[in-house]
Amino acid sequence: MNDSPKEIVVGVDLGGTNIRAGLVVNSAIVKTGKNCVPMGIDNGHEVTDTLIQTIEQVITPETKGIGLGVPGLVDRERGILYFIQNIPAWKTVHLKSILEKQFNVPVFLNNDSNCFAVGERLFGHGRSSDNFLGITMGTGLGAGIINNGKLLNDANCGSGEFGNIPYLDSVYEDYCSGKFFRTFYKSSGEELAQKAFQNDSIAIKAYHEFGKHVGNAIKTVMFAVDPEMVILGGAIAKSGILYEKAMREEINKFPFPNSLQNFRVLFSTIDDSAILGAAALYHNAQN
DSSP states (O other): OOOOOOOEEEEEEEOSSEEEEEEEETTEEEEEEEEEOOOSTTOHHHHHHHHHHHHHTTOOTTOOEEEEEESEEEETTTTEEEEETTOTTOSSBOHHHHHHHHHOSOEEEEEHHHHHHHHHHHHSGGGGOSSEEEEEESSSEEEEEEETTEEOOOSSSOTTOGGGSEETTEEGGGTSSHHHHHHHHSSOHHHHHHHHHTTOHHHHHHHHHHHHHHHHHHHHHHHHHOOSEEEEESGGGGGGGGTHHHHHHHHTTOSOHHHHSSOEEEEOOOTTHHHHHHHHHHHHHHO
């Protein structure tokens, strides 16, 4: 009989379009909740209310704490959000204090891509590498950096924001996230993926172009960080088979052959690594 105490934590992934929460018991998700992120310029209170409702779907009286991943910059010590690109109304939000008052448990915040990387380090491909990037491609483009086995302890929670690096006529995020398909093909990545799997030539072309852009983004990352591995996650990573060849062709043009010898690009096989990584924020704080 296993008498080890249960560690019960809520992990929350606040994405660009959905809020997902999971009740994590000893590193396993046993219950999930989900709501859409309210859209609109003046939606700050609506997002907060929806976030609370989503957590209420999974939290139990035995819950020890809440970990939250958000798509933007965070003051991790004080739990303040300063810049959330997809939620314009959230300028400066003291989210830690709001949630601790609501649920009476400690709350820990970090960037959502950082949480994805931590989740991969603990439960996914990242277990085999001490130096890698977890790149998320969905509504936007972000990355979490694992250095010497731990999440990079940067100054302002801003490292890994490669999506804002200038590229072509804009920035990488406009070419390596769902924005690419909406801007250039007036469709969602999911809709085009379905058409591509049905041999639609325009959809196949779209994903080939997308793969070239992603390959260029990864080359830029390699110049900056020189990782052993890149793990791709997020909604668009699930269609990786459609753009992997074009992506790898671009990566193989990297000018330093030695950097490519053992370099790997893998697609995440964990559906809920961001939730698990967010929950791990609580465990990290206890150590």
